[in-house]
Amino acid sequence: MKDKILLKENLVSFGNSLIEQYRLIAPVKSNGFSLYKPVGNASEICLDYLRPLKSAKEIFFPQNETLFFFNKKTQKIAEPAYDKKPTILFGAVACDLAGIAAQDRLFSAGAYLDSYYLKRRRNSILIGMACPEPGEMCFCGFFGIDRFASDIADLFFTPFSDKYYIKVNTEAGARLVESLPDAAAADAKTVERLRCENAEPKWDIPPLDELARMLAEGFEADVWDEIAQKCIGCAACTFVCPTCHCFDITDEAKGEIGRRVRTWDGCMFPKFTLHASGHNPRTKGGQRMRQRILHKFSYFKDNQGVVSCTGCGRCAEICPVNVDIREVLKQLGEACERKS
């Protein structure tokens, strides 16, 4: 598959050619924020962003979703209608693509496939976009995420001068760009140079393998309570996170008619683990903070093979009391050093 070139001035016509056959989702400006949203005309696409305010996860795992409708009297249940038009996610940054890769693993893991997630995901095409410059809260490089490439993207765009260099990763992607001119060897070199010039800075966080050891040893550490002191349990961090996948299942009914809904939930909510008996294994903020961090850096890795943090920095950015996940990891490292 040959890599392709698209002139920036042709982006709108390229985008509009996709809209005919696909539901196109791309970053747009909305109330001063960049958000991934369905696009009616490609001229709405706005690429002057670092990364959208919310992650791309809701495209495949919506914040609220009807599992089925029911009638209490007849006991009949009916699955919601499903739009068969395939989705193209255009302009996803590498941290969000890594988030989708993590969710792919979870929702297709084990003996049970999540049909709701997979029917959307399997009917989608991902088009990545190079992130020119990490934001203030970003640390994707810490996880080895390449801002200029992604394995799970069908196509990956890198802007340079008046063009996009299009890396073609899959047949499905190749079909979308068939009519575009092939990239020249010189273009590939230009993109590679861009990538080298934008090498990641060093991070003063303990490296991942060392972190794993610290997390195992530091389960009972006092530092969790210290870190959690200012947390107000709003769980905004879990909502903007590209990998957080916790959900609740509840029924809504009016009279005889109702629906079963799944909605995002979060381990930072104090009642998240409350049993019907009144017992709650995580009553303290420190326990919940520990769950969130260990799930990302230890449990998810053990179960699904990857760390479930992509360094997008959104949790730190959204937190109303400035809990910064990078600082949490640093504090944990320092606490472990003090101990040893």
Next chain:
Amino acid sequence: MSENPENPYLPRPMRIVRITVESSTRDTRTFELEWVNPEDGRAFLYLPGQFAELSVLGSGEAPISITSSPTQPNLQFCIKRMGVVTTAIHYMKEGDTLGVRGPYGNTFPLDLFKGKNILFIAGGIGLAPLRSVINYMLDDSHRKDYKDITILYGARTPGDLLFKYDLKAWGERPDVAYLETVDRAAAGYAGRVGFVPALLDQTAPKPKDTVAITCGPPIMIKYVLKSLTELGFPPEMIITTLEMRMKCGIGKCGRCNIGKYYVCIDGPVFSYAQLQKMPKEY
């Protein structure tokens, strides 16, 4: 990419054929269910230890352990009225329909149990999941696979002793040693009074070739584990079941983990040896 996975979240309808009030306070009942569509029943193959998500349209779902044995014809769930869903189920009558999806979770390690003496230690409604494996072992087709079977059971009061029809049958069987106790006696009760761990200490079972299976309130399990360890039971030969708040039952919703273990798919049955490796967060 065109493969269409089956929807794991759809409950299958079951009809309530019998409701047995188990406790004198009427807050615990056993619901015996039969499949509305027999093909759903053929797909629902379970072993002792597993659970199912019970669904009441309009109220929601709750994970409940299966108390019947696969050697019995119908599915049975023993349910204590605790929250929204279990309350809704308690309002149901024989002939009503509820939804079931599952079976979920692992099973009791039946291979480990084969050829051994079996010691059951149950407290309160903790007998519900153990009753499944007890009746499985006591079934004519399986009894020969196990040596001595001892059942120690306790509840708060005589009125809280569940499955009295089974307790009586077990007590009458020559091939079962059944001992019961209550925390507090009541008028007309002539039996043993005391906590389950004390009964265990008095009984002092020998650990040789014996597997202990325990389920009950956390405080009981704590002291039972201590007593069994003092009696010389190795942690691999002590089996228990855990519960956590659950929603999906299939390892996706992120709610029931203890460390990296998800009670819904890695449990609910764990050995004490496994428990010792888990973070103390349950």
